[in-house]
Amino acid sequence: MKLTTPLTEEMVAQLRAGDKVTITGTIYVARDAAHKRMVAALDAGEPLPFDPRGQIIYYMGPAPAKPGEPIGSAGPTTSGRMDPYAPRLMEVGLKGMIGKGNRSKAVREAMQKYKAVYLAAIGGAGALIAKSIKKAEVVAYEDLGAEALRRLEVEEFPAIVVNDIYGGDAYEQGVKQYSRE
Amino acid sequence: MREIHTDQLTETVARLCIESNYYLGEDVVAALRASREREVSPVGREVLDQILENAEIARERQMPLCQDCGLTVIFLELGQDVHIVGGDLNEALAVGVRRGYQEGYLRKSVVDKPFSARINTKDNTPPVVHLTMVPGDQLKITVAPKGGGSENMSQLAMLKPADGRSGVVQFVVEAVRKAGANPCPPVIVGVGIGGSAEKTMWLAKYALLREVGRPHPDPEVADLEAEILERVNRLGIGPQGFGGLTTALAVHVETFPCHIASLPVAVNLQCHSARHKEAVL
Numbered sequence: 001m002k003l004t005t006p007l008t009e010e011m012v013a014q015l016r017a018g019d020k021v022t023i024t025g026t027i028y029v030a031r032d033a034a035h036k037r038m039v040a041a042l043d044a045g046e047p048l049p050f051d052p053r054g055q056i057i058y059y060m061g062p063a064p065a066k067p068g069e070p071i072g073s074a075g076p077t078t079s080g081r082m083d084p085y086a087p088r089l090m091e092v093g094l095k096g097m098i099g100k101g102n103r104s105k106a107v108r109e110a111m112q113k114y115k116a117v118y119l120a121a122i123g124g125a126g127a128l129i130a131k132s133i134k135k136a137e138v139v140a141y142e143d144l145g146a147e148a149l150r151r152l153e154v155e156e157f158p159a160i161v162v163n164d165i166y167g168g169d170a171y172e173q174g175v176k177q178y179s180r181e
Numbered sequence: 182m183r184e185i186h187t188d189q190l191t192e193t194v195a196r197l198c199i200e201s202n203y204y205l206g207e208d209v210v211a212a213l214r215a216s217r218e219r220e221v222s223p224v225g226r227e228v229l230d231q232i233l234e235n236a237e238i239a240r241e242r243q244m245p246l247c248q249d250c251g252l253t254v255i256f257l258e259l260g261q262d263v264h265i266v267g268g269d270l271n272e273a274l275a276v277g278v279r280r281g282y283q284e285g286y287l288r289k290s291v292v293d294k295p296f297s298a299r300i301n302t303k304d305n306t307p308p309v310v311h312l313t314m315v316p317g318d319q320l321k322i323t324v325a326p327k328g329g330g331s332e333n334m335s336q337l338a339m340l341k342p343a344d345g346r347s348g349v350v351q352f353v354v355e356a357v358r359k360a361g362a363n364p365c366p367p368v369i370v371g372v373g374i375g376g377s378a379e380k381t382m383w384l385a386k387y388a389l390l391r392e393v394g395r396p397h398p399d400p401e402v403a404d405l406e407a408e409i410l411e412r413v414n415r416l417g418i419g420p421q422g423f424g425g426l427t428t429a430l431a432v433h434v435e436t437f438p439c440h441i442a443s444l445p446v447a448v449n450l451q452c453h454s455a456r457h458k459e460a461v462l
Contacts, residue, residue, distance in 0.1 A: 018224075018423075033299070060248065061248060061249075061288065061290075062248050062288070063244070063245050063248045063250060063286060063287060063288040064286045064287075064288065065286070066244065066286050072244060072245065072248065072286055072288070073239070073244055073245045073246070073247060073248040073288075074248050075247055075248050075249075077249065077329075077330065078329075078330040078333065078363050080363060100330070100362060100363070100365065100421065100422075101330070101361065101362045101363035101422070102361050102362055102363065102422070120362075120421065120422075120423075122228055122231050122232065122235075122421055123247075123330065123365035123421060123452070124232060124235070124246065124247045124328075124365045124452055124453055124454040125231050125232060125234075125235040125247075126235070126245065126246065126247045126248040126249075127235050127238040127239040127242065127244050127245070127246060128231055128234055128235040128238055130244070131238070144301075145289065145301050145303065146248075146288050146289065146290065146301075147301075158231075160224070160423065170423060171361065171362050171422045171423065171424075173424065174222070174224070174417070174418075174419055174422065174423040174424020174425070175416070175417045175418055175419075175422075175424055176417070176424075177222075177417070177424050178221075178222055178225075178417035178419055178424040178425050178426065179415065179416060179417030180415040180417065181415050181416065181417075
C-alpha cells in the first residue's frame, strides 16, 4: 500500500499488522534526547517545534551526509526506548511511528486508543533506506547533533506495519507462525 | 626490542574504523546468503535480500552499513617484545578513532556523563580498549564498532554449578527470546562461559570476532554451539523479528576455567551488521 503524509484516520484504519507499505511525503525524525525535550515541552504547556497532528515520527539518528548528499546512512533505532514518551505524543495527534523492535503494552494500548500505527523499517539497512530520503533539515534541538529533530522528504520509503489500531502485532504473528518449540 | 611508532597506530585505527563500517565481512555475507536459501518465510527472505543489498550499496557508495557506527571497541594483542614509541598509546588510539569517524562521515554516538547530562563527545571517543599481552614482536589491532541496539540486549548470569550444560543452554536461549526483534536479527550470539563476572562478559564479546559459523576447536564446545543455534532458530523470531527460521547466523562460545563455586555465563548479541576489521603491525 502507498501512504502519503500527513496520515488521515481513514488511511490508518485500512492498515493491518504485516502489511508492506511505502511512505511518500514529509516525516519527522526524533530519538531519545529529542523525545525527552518534546515531552518536557508538552508538560510545561509549550508547543512542539512542529504540529504533530497526522504526522509520523521516525526513530532515527543519521550518519553525517557526505558533500552533495541529503543524508548519510539512515536506518531505524530501537523503538522501545521511546515507549515512555510515545503515548503523550499520540495524545496530541501523532498518527505514526517508524522504528524497529517491540513496543510496550502501554504503547500498544495507546495506539488503539488514539488510532495510530507503528511501522518497522529494516534495522541495519541504513545505506539502502537513505536512497528514499530526498531532503533532510534540522527543525529544532540542533545542539543534539545526530539526535536533533529533523524533517525529511521521503519517496517510497519502505516499511512494514507492526502494530495496527485493532491490536494486531506483526512480531507476535510471525513468531507464532514460525516457532518450532 | 622492536619499536612501533604511535603514528602508525593512529593511522591504522583510523583506517580500520572506516573499513569496518563500510565493508561487511565476506564471512557474514556468505552466512546471510546461506540463510537466505534456507529461509521459508517470504518476509524473512525479503529482509535478508535487503540486508545483502544494503551491504552492496554501502560498499559501492562508500558509506556506513548502519547509521549506528557504534561504540568503538578495540582489541590489542601486544607482543611483549614491542616497544611503543612516539607518545601515549591510549591517546594514539583515541586520535585514530577521532580521525576515522570524522573522515569517514561516521556517526558519533558516544556520550559522557552517562547517568546525568549525557553530553556527546562529538568524535566518538573514547574507545573501549582491551589489551592482551602476547609473546612475539607484533601488534595486532582489531577494531569492532558495536551498535547500541544489540549491545543493550547483553545478559550476565552467575549460574549455580549444578545448573550445568542445560542451565547454560536455557539461559542463552531465553536471552535471545527476550531480545526479540530489538537486536536486529539475524544475530550472532556471543557466549562466554567461566572465568569471573567481567571475564565471561569479555569472552562473550571476544567470541564475536571469530569467523562467522566456524565451530570452536574443542568438539564439546562446538557441540554446545550447535545445540544452542538449533534451539535459538526454533524460536521463530526470524529476520528482523517478522518470523522465520533465521534468528541467528551462528553461536560462538568461548570458555575459561572458573571458581569451584561459580558458573558465570554471558551473552553478547551481535546484529547482522557484524563489523570488525583487523591489522597486524
